[in-house]
Amino acid sequence: MSEEKPKKDGQDKWEPRIIAFLCNWCSYAGADLAGMSRFGYPAPIRVIKVPCSGRVDPLFVLRSFEQGADMVLVSGCHPGDCHYTSGNYHARRKLLAFRELLTFLGIDPRRFKISWVSAAEGGKWSSLVAEVTEEARALGPYKEFPRSVSEGVSDEG
Amino acid sequence: MIKLTINGNEAEAAEGQTILDVARELSIEIPTLCHHKAIPPTGACRICVVEITAGARPGLVPACAYPAQDGLEIQTDSERVRESRRMTLQLLEARCPEAKVIQEMAAEYGALDLPLERKDEKCIMCGLCVRVCKEIIGPAATCFAGRGPEREISTPYKLLSEVCIGCGACAFVCPTEAIDPAEFCSIALEKIPNEFNCGLDSRTPVYIPFPQAVPNKPVIDRENCIHFRTGGCGACKTVCPADAIDYDMEDKVVEEEVGAIVVATGYQLMDPAVYEEYGYGKYPDVVTSMEFERMVSASGPTGGGLHRPSNGELPKTIVFLQCIGSRQETDGKPYCSKICCMYTAKHTILYKHKVHDGQAFVFYMDVRSGGKNYEDFVRRVVKEKVATYLRGRVSKVFPRGGKLMVRGADTLGGGQVEIAADMVVLAPAVVPSSGVQELAQKLRIGYDQHDFLLEAHPKLRPVETNTAGVFLAGACHSPMDIPESVAQASAAASKALGLVTHERLTREPTIAVVDELTCNGCFECENVCAYKAIERKEILDKDGVVTAVLAHVNEGLCQGCGACGVTCRSKSLEVEGFRDLQLFSAISAISR
Numbered sequence A: 001m002s003e004e005k006p007k008k009d010g011q012d013k014w015e016p017r018i019i020a021f022l023c024n025w026c027s028y029a030g031a032d033l034a035g036m037s038r039f040g041y042p043a044p045i046r047v048i049k050v051p052c053s054g055r056v057d058p059l060f061v062l063r064s065f066e067q068g069a070d071m072v073l074v075s076g077c078h079p080g081d082c083h084y085t086s087g088n089y090h091a092r093r094k095l096l097a098f099r100e101l102l103t104f105l106g107i108d109p110r111r112f113k114i115s116w117v118s119a120a121e122g123g124k125w126s127s128l129v130a131e132v133t134e135e136a137r138a139l140g141p142y143k144e145f146p147r148s149v150s151e152g153v154s155d156e157g
Numbered sequence B: 001m002i003k004l005t006i007n008g009n010e011a012e013a014a015e016g017q018t019i020l021d022v023a024r025e026l027s028i029e030i031p032t033l034c035h036h037k038a039i040p041p042t043g044a045c046r047i048c049v050v051e052i053t054a055g056a057r058p059g060l061v062p063a064c065a066y067p068a069q070d071g072l073e074i075q076t077d078s079e080r081v082r083e084s085r086r087m088t089l090q091l092l093e094a095r096c097p098e099a100k101v102i103q104e105m106a107a108e109y110g111a112l113d114l115p116l117e118r119k120d121e122k123c124i125m126c127g128l129c130v131r132v133c134k135e136i137i138g139p140a141a142t143c144f145a146g147r148g149p150e151r152e153i154s155t156p157y158k159l160l161s162e163v164c165i166g167c168g169a170c171a172f173v174c175p176t177e178a179i180d181p182a183e184f185c186s187i188a189l190e191k192i193p194n195e196f197n198c199g200l201d202s203r204t205p206v207y208i209p210f211p212q213a214v215p216n217k218p219v220i221d222r223e224n225c226i227h228f229r230t231g232g233c234g235a236c237k238t239v240c241p242a243d244a245i246d247y248d249m250e251d252k253v254v255e256e257e258v259g260a261i262v263v264a265t266g267y268q269l270m271d272p273a274v275y276e277e278y279g280y281g282k283y284p285d286v287v288t289s290m291e292f293e294r295m296v297s298a299s300g301p302t303g304g305g306l307h308r309p310s311n312g313e314l315p316k317t318i319v320f321l322q323c324i325g326s327r328q329e330t331d332g333k334p335y336c337s338k339i340c341c342m343y344t345a346k347h348t349i350l351y352k353h354k355v356h357d358g359q360a361f362v363f364y365m366d367v368r369s370g371g372k373n374y375e376d377f378v379r380r381v382v383k384e385k386v387a388t389y390l391r392g393r394v395s396k397v398f399p400r401g402g403k404l405m406v407r408g409a410d411t412l413g414g415g416q417v418e419i420a421a422d423m424v425v426l427a428p429a430v431v432p433s434s435g436v437q438e439l440a441q442k443l444r445i446g447y448d449q450h451d452f453l454l455e456a457h458p459k460l461r462p463v464e465t466n467t468a469g470v471f472l473a474g475a476c477h478s479p480m481d482i483p484e485s486v487a488q489a490s491a492a493a494s495k496a497l498g499l500v501t502h503e504r505l506t507r508e509p510t511i512a513v514v515d516e517l518t519c520n521g522c523f524e525c526e527n528v529c530a531y532k533a534i535e536r537k538e539i540l541d542k543d544g545v546v547t548a549v550l551a552h553v554n555e556g557l558c559q560g561c562g563a564c565g566v567t568c569r570s571k572s573l574e575v576e577g578f579r580d581l582q583l584f585s586a587i588s589a590i591s592r
């Protein structure tokens, strides 16, 4: 599908498309705080709010790539601080194992990031996004999303 | 029913009661020495004599041993009675000038005038100790030894006893404090430290845990109770008028279904012995603030008397050290314990009440007096020179010439100071009660890196936890003083009431729901739910036979984190508002 996806940011300069899943209580609030504190961060990041990092199904990550993401980020509360006590432990185990599987699926694991940002870490959020965006820019557009995987996740629902 | 009159008052008595029992019920005072409620009376000392004036053969009888009889008329304070007691006391006083009770009684009865050579003894030979040991406790370790004037209380052949179990009952019942069990007891007598008074005094094995305990009832400490140790004694059962002692009672696990739980497990002080430089545990005159608090309390181990633990003298110079373990990033707790600045100021005032000409010093890092009128309180202490405040840390406490030398820095005055103190009081860091981690795990509520329990939101939901129906009150949440604890407790109580007084429970709509058509009952979801919200629901056919057991979400407990849905292999669990479909659409939309 994705040959002609509009990866242009207004003008002619290519900008990566980064999809971020943020837990409601820490990372989303941290991103909010970054905004309220007027910390700037690069625009290519697109945020989806989930109740908890533990809500992130590996399928969401695949679907994001399939829909044209160049980078996917999952961010939750620091280990031990999850609003739901243990959601981020589940997320950490699951997503780290999943990252190992990405290579097997033929997906570049460098395009999948996991981080912990608390509600107080507006500054951290802003520098994290800057960092991730830089990496995504360096990696360039993601064009090699495997067809086989695409078939597995494209069917809505 | 037996009817009799005592000092003209009509009274009723039950079968088996003595005149003494009846008189005590009427609050008529009759002195006793050889009588103890738990031990059958022998009438040995004759201090309790009363006069029978009618109803039986008139004359003097021992009230502790004489049974109440119908028609008796008794005088407890007649001329004859007083004369008889006076004579008894004259003889006892001559024998036992050392015994305080005898001196006091003798003074009351004008019996200090017998021109006899005084012996210097305490024992009045009433034999209570011998009887308590033999008849109540059981081993019969003590006995009368010798005859005539040589008669005394001792062990068989006056040897260290091998049957003595070290219970101390003999010393306990002795009316004249004449017994030191160590003289004949071969095993060391252990005093049971009184926990409520920080072990500063001792308690009995059956005891009311502390004044104002709720319920205000005694408990038996099985480990130390003679009855549980040897099967003997049973004295408390004998004396309890309500017949409430039941040695066969067992601890019970009580299960209650409740709608709300308030956690109020409070705090304790960290052990300051870890900081060797302050000498706690090494020098008896170094005490914690909690020990000091008990020492100056009127209901405390010393009845409010403040003495140096080492020698019982009045502490003329006292030094308070704040922030012991608090605000110490490297080897203590990084947080401020919040209560110590204020109670130390209070302690300096209490100290001045006890030792008017005493000198108090306080070493502090900062004085944190945030709170209504708190700054005024501290100002008063400083202005009225109740205590001298020195800003700085103490590096060492060491003994010299019977004093404790406190060496520290005075950063405002400049330079080192050394104070020769009689007592040093430490204000150790406030830490959560031990065992709070297990409790939190059981209740599935969070705690921070210091084990203080976590609120749901620091500003907006300060007494709620992340588990619905569990609330926090007091110092289990963070160090706080009584006004703050009470405010939190009131808030938690009203939150709890708000929860349980409604017909219906309100909750966030975003909770998990089960698709019963696809759930196959693997219960993987049970393992990931932090709130134990997954229940097992039996699906019955029309005959009432269980055909399947499926997951069911307890709507009151579920917090909607969504961990279950991700774990479910058949995708039968989804959080409302965050269903897979909804998130997939979000991904597609955002990717455009």
Ligand SMILES: Cc1cc2nc3c(=O)[nH]c(=O)nc-3n(C[C@H](O)[C@H](O)[C@H](O)COP(=O)(O)OP(=O)(O)OC[C@H]3O[C@@H](n4cnc5c(N)ncnc54)[C@H](O)[C@@H]3O)c2cc1C
Binding pocket: B264, B265, B266, B267, B268, B269, B289, B290, B293, B339, B343, B346, B433, B435, B439, B473, B474, B475, B476, B480, B481, B482, B483, B485
């Ligand atoms: C020396 C000193 C002097 C002080 N003086 C003052 C003062 O003058 N004014 C003032 O406002 N504050 C003062 N304070 C502070 C005051 O003690 C606290 O604010 C207050 O006690 C906190 O109340 P609480 O009910 O939260 O906790 P606590 O008083 O600690 O009560 C908690 C209770 O829970 C029980 N518990 C613990 N774990 C469990 C469990 N798992 N199951 C069942 N029960 C459990 C404990 O035994 C305890 O009885 C002083 C503190 C100290 C150390």
Ligand code: SF4
Binding pocket: B322, B323, B326, B327, B335, B336, B337, B338, B339, B340, B341, B342, B365, B366, B367, B368, B427
């Ligand atoms: S309340 Fe005062 S003494 Fe206690 S830790 Fe805080 S600053 Fe130190």
Ligand code: FES
Binding pocket: A023, A024, A025, A026, A027, A051, A052, A053, A054, A075, A076, A077, A082, A083, A084, A086, A087, A088
């Ligand atoms: S709520 Fe933030 S990771 Fe669970």
Ligand code: FES
Binding pocket: B031, B032, B033, B034, B035, B042, B043, B044, B045, B046, B047, B048, B049, B062, B063, B064, B065
């Ligand atoms: S108390 Fe009654 S005789 Fe001693």
